Each structure stands twice: as structure tokens, then as C-alpha cells.
Amino acid sequence: MRIACEGKEIELVNAMKNGITEAIGITKEIGDRLLDCSCLLRVEHSEEVFNALLGGINNLSDLVDFIKELKRGMETLKDYSQVEPFLSSWDGSLKIFEDMLPAFESKDWITLSDLIQYELHPFLVEGEKGLSELNEIL
Amino acid sequence: MFFEKNIEVLKTLNPELAEAILRAPRGDDLQILTARNGMPSIKAGNITLHSLYDPKEEAEGWVGYHREEIEKASAVIVLGFGLGYHVMELCNLELCRISDMDVIVFEPRLDILRTALELADLRYVLSRVKIVTGDECPPISKGFTILEHKPSATLNLAYLERIRPKLKVIKAVKNGLKIMVVGPIFGGSLPIAGYCANALRNMGHDVDFMDNSRYRDTYFSIKTISGEKAHQDQLQALFTSFVSEAVMAHCAETKPDLIFVLAQAPLGESCLLRFRANNIPTAFWFVEDFGLMDYWQGVAPLYDYFFTIQRDKFFDKLKEMGLKNFSYLPLAAFPDVHKRLDITEEELTTYGSDVSFVGAGYYNRKNFFKGLLDYDLKIWGTEWEMYSPLGKHIQRSGERIDTEETVKIFNAAKVNINLHSATYYEGINPYGDFVNPRTFEIAACGAFQLVDYRSELPELFKVGEEIICFHDLNDLRKKINYYLSNPGEREEIAQKARERVLRDHTYEHRMEDMLTFIVERGYEPPRWKTEREDVEMLIDEAGRDTELGRYMSRFSGKTRITVSDITEEIIGGKGELSDIERIFMLIKEFKGQFAPMKT
Structure with a gap:
């Protein structure tokens, strides 16, 4: 299956494809880094680990912003209904962020690690897969 | 469930x-x-x-x-x-x-x-x-x-x-402290100071032994300078002051983590107050009878930690003085010295006897041993009266016997008599509590002894199994006769005593107990301004989880370390320098540029 587009849509789709290609690589990197952080956070509370965690969360936040933009762009496409399912897995991100925040604030590092390792990471793996598939059909 | x-x-x-x-x-x-x-x-x-x-x-x-x-x-x-x-x-x-x-x-x-x-x-x-x-x-x-x-x-x-x-x-x-051991100029605690220093070394500590026996001749010469007591006292006070100053000067140079002082060591009050003012921890081992020697009253409050060979009444008195950090620390043996020897025939002729005693001629011993004149008895040591009934039993005219020969005598004798000294009793001190070093030393040699009963003995040895006690002269004579006729039992008991000493009563055990006590009581190493740093402390300060902490942990095996030690390791290494390594190299460069000029 390929999305049919014409005129200005082609330009938009190309721009989105470039963004998605970049995001695929970044998603994996962010996921792996956060997974490492979550493992370390269970055994080590050093400045380095917390810095890496903050860095990872900031990068993830940027990525989520990009996905939101991407979604907005996609919504302008005629065949949006066909691409929408590939991005739906990212919707869960907000819920996980919501759960992570109180854990972070109360220094409940085990809960935070659990959320990253068992919720966020699989979700990022799924999200990356969705992006790859989306890239193929665009 | x-x-x-x-x-x-x-x-x-x-x-x-x-x-x-x-x-x-x-x-x-x-x-x-x-x-x-x-x-x-x-x-x-x-x-x-x-x-x-x-x-x-x-x-x-x-x-x-x-x-x-x-x-x-x-x-x-x-x-x-x-x-x-x-x-x-x-x-x-x-x-x-x-x-x-x-x-x-x-x-x-x-x-x-x-x-x-x-x-x-x-x-x-x-x-x-x-x-x-x-x-x-x-x-x-x-x-x-x-x-x-x-x-x-x-x-x-x-x-x-x-x-x-x-x-x-x-x-x-x-991991090892830097410990200064300060010994006396002479006396019974002098060899103990040496054993403590060596035991601490064996335990991995960096020991600086202030052997004040080097001043012995000078100290004794004071009495030859003047016959007047007032002058002698003045000279002795000045001399103590000199030795104290020498210890302090040495301490400033070597920067110990702990100063461990043995009884009779010539450290004056002002010296101890200066150690305290500089937060240099001090410990004192009073290896004397508190009832006979009362100078402890003056020195005990000046030390951070005070160790004794007696408890009960002595502890009551220390408590009355307001002392808190005191502990019982019995004497011991040093197995590197007090050991089993193969005695040659010639040595057996010289040092051997049925019954033997090594020690000074205290009042009670002079009296008590008169009851043993019919035995093959050899008495070794000083302060005996040659022109007395004991005279023919006194060896080498009452010369001082060194440790090496003492160990040979212990090994060669069939029965070693160990009668604790007493100044006010004819024979056995019925109130005797502490156990003398000889008890542990004879036992460590695997030699057999009969010792007068002391109230602290049952806690140190199983009386009747590991050690045999006597309660009066008749009892001693009976036991001498019995054990002379039963060499197998003698050997068995001596072997058990030796095993007990090696297990529980060496100077290493005592030094371990001493350090455990001071740690329990809040000991903290002093913070000397030094180039050498304690590796473990550095790692803890950097944080074990940090990059620097992890880097420093490779030096964990070393007790102390300098910047040069680290840079030498870096120079000897392979591959690209890490950020931490670059910083150390930079520190070395700075140190090189700003090091004080030698004059």
C-alpha cells in the first residue's frame, strides 16, 4: 500500500518522510539510553545517571513534540485514515509521562525505572516500528 | 506460614x-x-x-x-x-x-x-x-x-x-593506619611496646616505633650527676620534657593517625595536651598493677582511650574520675618470639631443669621459693640475693636474661613456675587479679607451667585443662611432683595452652581489640595536611558512583596515594587518555610549575 498524493502534498510528504527517517534512528537511541538509565537507577544514584535520565527525558519530549507535529501534518492528507493507525501507538506516551512525573517528584526511582523499562521502552519499540511502516507507505 | x-x-x-x-x-x-x-x-x-x-x-x-x-x-x-x-x-x-x-x-x-x-x-x-x-x-x-x-x-x-x-x-x-607506638625508656613494658609495634605491622599498619630505650644510659646517668634528690628530680623532669618534645617533633614529621603509648613512656602532660589540641588521637595501655603504680591518675584523663589489665575496682576508680573510653585489655604473647624450639643437648644442660623460674627477685618470690630448695631448681633473672638459701639455685649470679634465652629456658624446663610478683605478701597474693605476660609467653612456647591462681585466669584459659594453677606451697609441691612423674599429661596441657594462646591471646588479637574499641568509641583519623591521601577516603569523598570515584577505585589496594602515584600509573598505561586522566596529568603539570624551590 502506498499513499497517493499530488501537488503540494508531495512536498509535505517528502518533508514528513525526512523527519520520520531521522526520528526512527533517534527513537531507538532514546529508547536504549532510557532503558540503560532505568537499569542504573535501580542500583546507582549518581549525578551522571540523573543527568543521563534528564537528557533522555528531554530528548523524548522533543520526539513526542515531533510526533504531534507529524500527526498534524498527516491530518491534512486526503488518506489520513490509512496512516492514522501507524501513529496511534504514540498516544500512550502522554499517559506514561503522567505516571512518571509523581514518581520523579517523590524520588521513587524504582517506580520510575519500572515505568521506563516495562512501559515506555516497549512503547518506543512499537512506536519506532510504526514510524518505519509509515515511512514505507508514504 | x-x-x-x-x-x-x-x-x-x-x-x-x-x-x-x-x-x-x-x-x-x-x-x-x-x-x-x-x-x-x-x-x-x-x-x-x-x-x-x-x-x-x-x-x-x-x-x-x-x-x-x-x-x-x-x-x-x-x-x-x-x-x-x-x-x-x-x-x-x-x-x-x-x-x-x-x-x-x-x-x-x-x-x-x-x-x-x-x-x-x-x-x-x-x-x-x-x-x-x-x-x-x-x-x-x-x-x-x-x-x-x-x-x-x-x-x-x-x-x-x-x-x-x-x-x-x-x-x-x-586498610591500615599510620600508628606511632611510643615505648618506655626501660622496664617491663619495653618489650611489650616492641611486640605491639610488630603485631600492628603484621596486621598491615604503617608503624613508627619510638623506641625510647635509646635514652636509657642518659637517663640512668642522671643519678651520677648529682647526689641531691631535688637536682635529680629537676634533671629527670627536663629529660622527660626533652623526650616528649622529640616525640612531638617526630610526630609532626610522620603525621600518625594514632599515637599508642605504653606504660612508663616518658610523655609529659603538655605534650599530651598538644596532641589533644591538634585532634591527634592517643591511646595508652597501662600494663601495670593500678594498686602499686598510681601515676595512672595523672595520665588517664590526658588520653583519648585508656586500656588496662585490671577491671572491677580499677574501673570503678576510672568511672569516678569521669573517664568513659577505657577498656580491659589483658596481656598476651608474641608467637614470632615466644615459640616452640628444638633444644639441643648442650642447651638442655645449660637451660634445662626439673623446676625453673625466670623473673626478678620480688619479696614474695624470695620467700616462697625457699620451699622448693630440694628440687632441681634453677632461678634466672635479676634482683636475687646470692648470699641466701636460694643462692646456689640462682643462675649466672643473677644476671639479666634476654628474651632469646628466656624462651630457651621456658622450652627446656620440665616445670616452669610462674609466681606473680607481690610486694606485701609472703607468697601468693590472694587478691591477685591480672595475668602477667609470662603466663602467655610460656604457653605460647608450648612449655608447661604451674601458675598461682589469678581471678582473671578462668576467662583466659580453661583452668585444669589448658593451664594448671596452684593455691599455696603445699599445693605447688604436690603438683610439681605429679607433673614431673607424668610427662605425657604435661605435654598435653602445654599443647592446649599453646593452641589457646595462638587462637586468642597474641598481641595481634590485643591490637585488633584495641582498634575495635577505639572505632566503637568514635575514633576518627586526624586530618593532617599531607600530600599522601587515604585512597578509600578519596573514593568516598568523590562518591563511589561517580566517574572519579570509579577511576580511583583501581588504586583501592593501596593504603595511601599521591598525585605522582596516579600519573605514573597513567603514563604506564595504554590507549587514549580519559578526561579524568587528562585532569590528573594537568594537576601534575601545575604541581611541577608551582612546586617550591629547593634551597
Whole structure:
């Protein structure tokens, strides 16, 4: 299956494809880094680990912003209904962020690690897969 | 179900803890949860102590992360028990199963321990680890490592802030301190000072022995300068002042972590006050009879730690003076010197006899030994009267006998008499309490002795099995006769005494006890301004989890370290320099540029 587009849509789709290609690589990197952080956070509370965690969360936040933009762009496409399912897995991100925040604030590092390792990471793996598939059909 | 089984095991191993756990009320902040894999987890307030998805996998990760440290350590200290998943994984390591490596867990929350015992079968863990819930630190072997269960550490922040510095000091002590041992100019405590210095060296400490016997001739020459006591006293005071100043000068140069002083060492009050003013910890071992020598009253308050060979009434007096840091530390033997020897025929002729005594001719001994004149008796040592009934038994006209020959005599004699000195009694002091060094020394040689009964003896030896006591002259004579006719029994008892000394009564044991006591009583190494730094302290200051801390841990084996030691290691290494290594190289460069000019 390929999305049919014409005129200005082609330009938009190309721009989105470039963004998605970049995001695929970044998603994996962010996921792996956060997974490492979550493992370390269970055994080590050093400045380095917390810095890496903050860095990872900031990068993830940027990525989520990009996905939101991407979604907005996609919504302008005629065949949006066909691409929408590939991005739906990212919707869960907000819920996980919501759960992570109180854990972070109360220094409940085990809960935070659990959320990253068992919720966020699989979700990022799924999200990356969705992006790859989306890239193929665009 | 689990709780009953666990608590039964704990009752046999640590009844006090078991009782405390049984009495512990459940904390309001505790919430037991079930993890996604079905295992129990727990939250205390906002802090989750174990994964809510897979606590076992998390515990495996904890052990995996610390594996290298565990493998290098002789003992593992774990800060935080929680529900014990990580401790269980630690105990299941093959290394823990096959070795007798100590595992000590600090967990202040009795209610959490109770919950742990309710939720899982921890019988093996309880039999394998020692759990500490208070502020006390149990004896820990050298080379231990400290691992933290991070969520428990977050939960018990205040408790661990009290425990960590204690462990840090224990680690510094175990890794080796710089100890200055100050001995007397002469007297019975002089060899003891030497044994202590050597024992501390054997234990890995950096020892600086101030052997003041070098001043012996000068000290004794004072009496030849003037016959007037007032002048002699003045000269002796000046001389003590000189020796004190010499110790202080040396101390400023060598920068010890502890000054350990033996009885009769010539340190004056002003010197000790200066040590105190500079926060240099001092300890004193009063290896004398407090009833005979009363100078302890003047010196005891000047030391940070005071050790005695007597208790009971002496302790009462020290308490009355307001002293707190004092402890009983009996005498001992030094097996490098006091040992079994193969005695040649010639030596046996010289040193051997049925009955033998080595020591000074104190009043009670002179009287008591008159009752042994019909034996093949040899008396060795000074201060005996040649023109007395004992005269023909006194060897070498009462010359001083050195340690080497003393050991030969102990080994060669069939029965060594050990009569503690007494100034006011005809024979045995019926109130004698402390045990003299000779008791341990003869025993360490594997030689047989008959010793007058002392009230402290039963705590040190099994009387009748490891050592034989006499209570009066008749009793002694009976026992001499019996043991001269039963050499097999003599040897058996002597062997048991030797084993006991090697197990419990060497100077290394005493120095270990001394250091354990001072650590318990809040010892902290002084902060000398020095180029040499304690590696473990540096790692702790940098933080074990930091890049610098991890880098420094490669020097863990060294007691102290300088910047040059680090840069030499870097220069000898391979590959590209890390950021940390670059910084050290830079520090070295700075040091080189700004080092003071030699004049």
C-alpha cells in the first residue's frame, strides 16, 4: 500500500518522510539510553545517571513534540485514515509521562525505572516500528 | 506460614532481633503490593522498595552490577534489606555458598523486616547473614565492600548517614593506619611496646616505633650527676620534657593517625595536651598493677582511650574520675618470639631443669621459693640475693636474661613456675587479679607451667585443662611432683595452652581489640595536611558512583596515594587518555610549575 498524493502534498510528504527517517534512528537511541538509565537507577544514584535520565527525558519530549507535529501534518492528507493507525501507538506516551512525573517528584526511582523499562521502552519499540511502516507507505 | 518458620530460625541465631521483630508494630506507611509477575513488593510512604513488575529480575541485576566488587571482597556489607530479594540473590551466588564470606545487612526498619519474614521463606538468608538494626557495627574483616540497596538508602537517609561514617572509619582502620607506638625508656613494658609495634605491622599498619630505650644510659646517668634528690628530680623532669618534645617533633614529621603509648613512656602532660589540641588521637595501655603504680591518675584523663589489665575496682576508680573510653585489655604473647624450639643437648644442660623460674627477685618470690630448695631448681633473672638459701639455685649470679634465652629456658624446663610478683605478701597474693605476660609467653612456647591462681585466669584459659594453677606451697609441691612423674599429661596441657594462646591471646588479637574499641568509641583519623591521601577516603569523598570515584577505585589496594602515584600509573598505561586522566596529568603539570624551590 502506498499513499497517493499530488501537488503540494508531495512536498509535505517528502518533508514528513525526512523527519520520520531521522526520528526512527533517534527513537531507538532514546529508547536504549532510557532503558540503560532505568537499569542504573535501580542500583546507582549518581549525578551522571540523573543527568543521563534528564537528557533522555528531554530528548523524548522533543520526539513526542515531533510526533504531534507529524500527526498534524498527516491530518491534512486526503488518506489520513490509512496512516492514522501507524501513529496511534504514540498516544500512550502522554499517559506514561503522567505516571512518571509523581514518581520523579517523590524520588521513587524504582517506580520510575519500572515505568521506563516495562512501559515506555516497549512503547518506543512499537512506536519506532510504526514510524518505519509509515515511512514505507508514504 | 512463612513468618513462623523464619522467626524460629532467627530465634536460634539472633534471639534479640527475633524478639524485637515480634514486638515491632506495622508501620502506617507500609503498603504491600503484588508485582506483575505475582511476587510481593512493598512501598514505604512514596518509596517503592522493589520492582512492581519483576523484583527477582531486579535483584539479579543488582547482584550483577556489584559482582566485581563482591568477588574482590572478603565481606559484604549491605545497606538496606527491604523484602530481601537482593540479599537472597547475593546469598545464592556460588561465591557466597562455598565461602565463609561474611554478609552483614543494616536495616533499621523492624516493621519492614517483619513484613519480609511474613512474605517469603528466608530461612537460608537468615542463617547466612547477620542483620544489624541499630547503630552498632559488628566486627568486620579486612577488605569488606559496602553495597547499597538504593531505595532503602533513600528511605533511611538519616540512619545511613550515621552508619556510613562509622563504616568509613572501620575501612580506613582495616586498610591500615599510620600508628606511632611510643615505648618506655626501660622496664617491663619495653618489650611489650616492641611486640605491639610488630603485631600492628603484621596486621598491615604503617608503624613508627619510638623506641625510647635509646635514652636509657642518659637517663640512668642522671643519678651520677648529682647526689641531691631535688637536682635529680629537676634533671629527670627536663629529660622527660626533652623526650616528649622529640616525640612531638617526630610526630609532626610522620603525621600518625594514632599515637599508642605504653606504660612508663616518658610523655609529659603538655605534650599530651598538644596532641589533644591538634585532634591527634592517643591511646595508652597501662600494663601495670593500678594498686602499686598510681601515676595512672595523672595520665588517664590526658588520653583519648585508656586500656588496662585490671577491671572491677580499677574501673570503678576510672568511672569516678569521669573517664568513659577505657577498656580491659589483658596481656598476651608474641608467637614470632615466644615459640616452640628444638633444644639441643648442650642447651638442655645449660637451660634445662626439673623446676625453673625466670623473673626478678620480688619479696614474695624470695620467700616462697625457699620451699622448693630440694628440687632441681634453677632461678634466672635479676634482683636475687646470692648470699641466701636460694643462692646456689640462682643462675649466672643473677644476671639479666634476654628474651632469646628466656624462651630457651621456658622450652627446656620440665616445670616452669610462674609466681606473680607481690610486694606485701609472703607468697601468693590472694587478691591477685591480672595475668602477667609470662603466663602467655610460656604457653605460647608450648612449655608447661604451674601458675598461682589469678581471678582473671578462668576467662583466659580453661583452668585444669589448658593451664594448671596452684593455691599455696603445699599445693605447688604436690603438683610439681605429679607433673614431673607424668610427662605425657604435661605435654598435653602445654599443647592446649599453646593452641589457646595462638587462637586468642597474641598481641595481634590485643591490637585488633584495641582498634575495635577505639572505632566503637568514635575514633576518627586526624586530618593532617599531607600530600599522601587515604585512597578509600578519596573514593568516598568523590562518591563511589561517580566517574572519579570509579577511576580511583583501581588504586583501592593501596593504603595511601599521591598525585605522582596516579600519573605514573597513567603514563604506564595504554590507549587514549580519559578526561579524568587528562585532569590528573594537568594537576601534575601545575604541581611541577608551582612546586617550591629547593634551597
